[in-house]
Amino acid sequence: IDGLPTYKMADVAKHSSAEKRLWVTYKEGVYDITDFVDSHPGGDAILMAVGSALEPFWNLYAVHKTPQVTKLLEQYRIGNLDPAEAKENAEGHDPYHADPSRDPELVPSNKKPFNAEPLPERLIENYITPTEYFYVRNHLPVPVVDLSNYAIEIEGPGIKSTSLTLEELKKMPKHTITATVMCAGNRRSEMSQVKEVKGLYWGPSAIGNATWSGVKLSELLEKIGFDESTNEALHVQFEGLDLTPESNPYGGSIPIEKAVDPKGDVILAYEMNGKPLTRDHGYPVRVIAPGIVGARCVKWLNRIVLSKEESPAFWQRRDYKGFSPNVTAETAKWDEAAAIEELPVISAICVPSKHDHVHVNDDSTVTVRGYAWSGGGRPIIRVDVTSDGGDRWVEAELVEKSDARPGRHWSWTLWEVKVPVTASQNQVELWAKAVDSSYNVQPESFKHIWNIRGVLNNAYHRVPINLVR
Ligand code: MTE
């Protein structure tokens, strides 16, 4: 802008404290945001950028790239940035530039960070979900890992602090489990129809069932001296290599009981479906805590800490918690709410899809297929389906399932059923509900389980369809 002074990045760098005023740059603009900082909707995060360019931060949190935000920023303009430096800031600063390429089978709900799920009908084609279209849920850019300096650090009271390379990990006994991993936000788009919720609008496919091979956490902890009778740790915290702009790693924790129980089957996995982990799924090592929410299955595992406290990470303390339906963002008591660990029983109809035109079978039925799963190692014992609002429920056949024992039943169950439809109707709504081995059953509607964060979306799955005769 003519008439305003031109600055270099070195000048801007001098203005990163309240006394010297807080400056930032964006493209060719230099802005004094001292008077804006307090009203920033994202809180203190903006302070990370003072004295420097906004581009790296805005590339990470792409919500900023709107005309409204740039207009707002213009009100604080105090100068112009040297054009050569502005160009440098614009280039090479996409923190997602090193993300891997993805299979077109994965339908993104967000690209940066990458979040994607397969179409429901693809999801249930296989009992073991192919890695190419196993849903991906990343909160940050995929870290670039150099194996030559990769090691997992393990520390905490009563154990020998240890550093383990992938090679060392592979020398320990290898265990393979088949386990379903599901995001707490799976089926969130349905809950959002009751009332808007915060989060990505997932369909029913933020779930997958894979084989995972690696070292059992219980064996590793025992090997480095963990003694249940004396150890006071209550939680096992995990940290990933992926960092926020504030340099906090992604993290989460699980209860110690789960971690040290050989029957809890927590695996530090380096293989998925018999192959090395892909970068999106956590290469070189990730946690698989079967029966527990996906958020604790930390990818790109960097550090394990035994502690009396849960993970201090945002995702353990300020996210992935459920609340009563009337709790708002303002009234939510995050410190008091329990972090999600074991997930409740869920199911979904994958074929047909919403609003499909479905052929009616000769015996006046429609064929319906889907998955069901419960956390905590609880097998699915029944799936009920109806086409008439529950006047008549039909039991589905559990066509593909594991014979693992209750308490260690980590895999999903695929089911199929022919549901009678009334001859006169052209449209029906299919409903499905699953029952697990503790006779937990899915809640009937989303209204009564609605929560601000849109997690634990396990109400009856309802799919309206059109009938074709
Ligand atoms: N681990 C790290 N380091 N970073 C992440 O963003 N996302 C978590 C979990 N582990 C995440 C992570 C969430 S919320 C889920 S649901 C699962 O990974 C998804 O695993 P997937 O992408 O392999 O399906």
Ligand code: MO
């Ligand atoms: Mo998740």
